[in-house]
Amino acid sequence: xxxxxxxxxxxxxxxxxxxxxxxxxxxxxxxxxxxxxxxxxxxxxxxxxxxxxxxxxxxxxxxxxxxxxxxxxxxxxxxxxxxxxxxxxxxxxxxxxxxxxxxxxxxxxxxxxxxxxxxxxxxxxxxxxxxxxxxxxxxxxxxxxxxxxxxxxxxxxxxxxxxxxxxxxxxxxxxxxxxxxxxxxxxxxxxxxxxxxxxxxxxxxxxxxxxxxxxxxxxxxxxxxxxxxxxxxxxxxxxxxxxxxxxxxxxxxxxxxxxxxxxxxxxxxx
Amino acid sequence: xxxxxxxxxxxxxxxxxxxxxxxxxxxxxxxxxxxxxxxxxxxxxxxxxxxxxxxxxxxxxxxxxxxxxxxxxxxxxxxxxxxxxxxxxxxxxxxxxxxxxxxxxxxxxxxxxxxxxxxxxxxxxxxxxxxxxxxxxxxxxxxxxxxxxxxxxxxxxxxxxxxxxxxxxxxxxxxxxxxxxxxxx
Numbered sequence: 349x350x351x352x353x354x355x356x357x358x359x360x361x362x363x364x365x366x367x368x369x370x371x372x373x374x375x376x377x378x379x380x381x382x383x384x385x386x387x388x389x390x391x392x393x394x395x396x397x398x399x400x401x402x403x404x405x406x407x408x409x410x411x412x413x414x415x416x417x418x419x420x421x422x423x424x425x426x427x428x429x430x431x432x433x434x435x436x437x438x439x440x441x442x443x444x445x446x447x448x449x450x451x452x453x454x455x456x457x458x459x460x461x462x463x464x465x466x467x468x469x470x471x472x473x474x475x476x477x478x479x480x481x482x483x484x485x486x487x488x489x490x491x492x493x494x495x496x497x498x499x500x501x502x503x504x505x506x507x508x509x510x511x512x513x514x515x516x517x518x519x520x521x522x523x524x525x526x527x528x529x530x531x532x533x534x535x536x537x538x539x540x541x542x543x544x545x546x547x548x549x550x551x552x553x554x555x556x557x558x559x560x561x562x563x564x565x566x567x568x569x570x571x572x573x574x575x576x577x578x579x580x581x582x583x584x585x586x587x588x589x590x591x592x593x594x595x596x597x598x599x600x601x602x603x604x605x606x607x608x609x610x611x612x613x614x615x616x617x618x
Numbered sequence: 619x620x621x622x623x624x625x626x627x628x629x630x631x632x633x634x635x636x637x638x639x640x641x642x643x644x645x646x647x648x649x650x651x652x653x654x655x656x657x658x659x660x661x662x663x664x665x666x667x668x669x670x671x672x673x674x675x676x677x678x679x680x681x682x683x684x685x686x687x688x689x690x691x692x693x694x695x696x697x698x699x700x701x702x703x704x705x706x707x708x709x710x711x712x713x714x715x716x717x718x719x720x721x722x723x724x725x726x727x728x729x730x731x732x733x734x735x736x737x738x739x740x741x742x743x744x745x746x747x748x749x750x751x752x753x754x755x756x757x758x759x760x761x762x763x764x765x766x767x768x769x770x771x772x773x774x775x776x777x778x779x780x781x782x783x784x785x786x787x788x789x790x791x792x793x794x795x796x797x798x799x800x801x802x803x
Binding site for chain 1: 622625626630631638642665669671737738739745763764788792795799
């Protein structure tokens with residue numbers, strides 16, 4: 349009696365099913381459709397709530413993760429930019445740090461903008477010494493880096509053979525103020541007055557080689573100051589053809605470099 | 619049901635297809651064959667299922683839960699129709715069967731199992747009329763057993779009576795129906 353295994357119960361159950369099969373009782377289609385429609389409406393509304401819950405659950409962590417990611421990228425980019433900036437900043441600030449006279453500072457602003465395209469080929473070798481020499485530029489005792497200042501040096505607007513020769517030497521030398529006293533001291537130490545070309549040409553050479561030593565050590569022979577000094581030497585030695593050839597190369601390499609008179613032609617031919 | 623609560627519309631379709639007619643018949647027989655009222659209550663039952671889909675917890679079989687809703691709707695309906703009628707009043711199976719001569723007969727009679735029960739419409743109408751004529755408590759247990767396929771234990775829990783009470787009600791109901799069956803054999 350407690351289960352369907354009971355024959356009495358099974359018999360009644362069969363009779364009951366047979367009766368329903370004979371009567372085929374079922375709810376109307378309208379009633380069925382109303383229930384199904386209600387279920388469909390409920391599903392349409394429920395999934396939004398149920399489906400949006402996981403999205404809401406993820407929304408905040410996702411936003412936080414995105415913020416952190418963007419911030420990290422921004423910091424990395426900023427750090428890389430700072431690391432790359434000193435190269436450009438050095439070439440621009442080095443002349444400013446060595447600015448002495450108004451004429452020089454005026455002239456140095458110009459090369460700062462001019463030097464960038466011209467020095468671009470040698471840029472990889474320049475940043476390291478520039479950064480290394482930054483403290484020494486503050487002390488003003490050590491020679492300034494010879495990368496960019498030489499470009500601005502020839503812009504000094506002096507006229508005359510002496511000044512030209514001296515400018516040529518100064519052009520060969522770095523424009524740093526520290527180099528000037530050293531050159532003056534050397535001039536004073538020399539017995540002959542350095543009023544003419546040869547003396548003035550010879551003079552910058554050690555300074556140039558000293559200041560561009562770092563550059564030379566890296567195998568760079570394209571240092572414009574030294575290059576100019578060599579051209580002046582060639583002209584004073586009467587080797588005009590070679591000087592012209594070197595000058596042509598120099599101009600090709602540094603198209604915006606201001607060439608001093610002494611390098612353009614021999615003093616004696618002027 | 620859990621799948622439907624999670625938004626699976628197809629799960630509801632499966633549930634509805636499986637239980638729609640049994641629940642309808644449960645209501646129809648309980649209401650004495652009032653098809654219109656049975657359909658109204660059927661909608662109420664399924665709307666209650668839909669409303670409670672998200673909060674449904676499988677503490678018992680879905681069928682037990684479903685027929686519990688149907689039973690509650692029936693009680694509400696009866697209370698609205700006959701404020702003096704209550705299933706609780708018929709909890710005593712002896713009260714239902716007092717003076718019934720079938721009681722003694724049913725206990726020992728075993729009907730031969732029919733190989734095939736091919737009922738005519740008239741026979742079917744007579745049989746369901748016998749079902750509808752059962753006392754409310756007995757009919758309820760019988761219908762929960764036949765339509766909902768609930769066990770006596772589940773019926774007892776659902777109706778709030780003891781196991782033996784549910785068992786007695788079912789026995790009395792079956793005995794009466796057996797008599798009805800014998801009439802057209």
